[in-house]
Amino acid sequence: MSEALVRLTHEFVDVVDGAVARSTETTVFDGLPGRLRLSTPVARVEARTQPVVDAWLDTAVAAAPEPWAALAHALLATSPELDWIVSYEHLASSPVVDAFRPNYSFAALMGPSFRGRNPPFLADGLLAGFSLQAPHVHYPAHHHEPPELYGVMSGDIDWQIGDTWHAKSPGDLAIHRSHESHSMRTTADPVLTWVCWSRGTGSHVYMPSMDPPDNTMAPITY
Numbered sequence: 001m002s003e004a005l006v007r008l009t010h011e012f013v014d015v016v017d018g019a020v021a022r023s024t025e026t027t028v029f030d031g032l033p034g035r036l037r038l039s040t041p042v043a044r045v046e047a048r049t050q051p052v053v054d055a056w057l058d059t060a061v062a063a064a065p066e067p068w069a070a071l072a073h074a075l076l077a078t079s080p081e082l083d084w085i086v087s088y089e090h091l092a093s094s095p096v097v098d099a100f101r102p103n104y105s106f107a108a109l110m111g112p113s114f115r116g117r118n119p120p121f122l123a124d125g126l127l128a129g130f131s132l133q134a135p136h137v138h139y140p141a142h143h144h145e146p147p148e149l150y151g152v153m154s155g156d157i158d159w160q161i162g163d164t165w166h167a168k169s170p171g172d173l174a175i176h177r178s179h180e181s182h183s184m185r186t187t188a189d190p191v192l193t194w195v196c197w198s199r200g201t202g203s204h205v206y207m208p209s210m211d212p213p214d215n216t217m218a219p220i221t222y
């Protein structure tokens with residue numbers, strides 16, 4: 001566990017503290033900052049990068065304004081220690097999947113073991129980390145049981161929650177209630193976010209446009 005990773009975690013918890021304090025969704029995220037502090041450092045993470053990270057993380061971090069720049073630069077410094085994953089590995093190839101999947105990546109900072117690998121900090125009933133979405137990429141509409149809290153760190157993005165599209169910029173939050181559909185479309189910028197699930201880390205993510213209609217039993221999150 002490097003000093004840089006510990007610094008990243010402190011920055012992350014401070015940012016989530018601030019977001020929860022100014023959120024009106026106190027019943028959904030009450031207690032989240034305290035639970036972030038209960039995570040346990042693991043000895044070694046099997047780190048991976050992805051082509052989308054190699055292509056866009058530098059650009060996204062350089063564009064992050066204050067006060068989010070501190071967290072973004074802490075992420076960049078520790079990126080080689082994180083396990084950046086390809087989301088939705090279980091979905092079959094299709095034009096929609098193939099346009100999205102290589103152009104998005106997630107790195108857990110805290111959470112349970114996932115696909116047999118540990119994040120830097122183990123925590124039960126909680127998933128927290130970072131996502132990177134390349135420019136001109138559509139993350140199709142999806143939903144899941146756990147409520148979700150996103151914070152935009154870099155880039156402007158169109159964000160659909162329910163039936164309404166919102167323009168989001170650095171510092172904006174996006175809150176998804178349980179099973180509320182959401183979709184994110186980048187334009188010219190790569191978009192870097194932090195993200196937390198406050199419970200239900202083993203839940204399935206339903207993506208109606210890509211999952212077969214009868215695929216309701218997939219056992220693992222994206």
Ligand SMILES: [Fe+2]
Nearest residue numbers: 144148176182
């Ligand atoms: Fe989500």
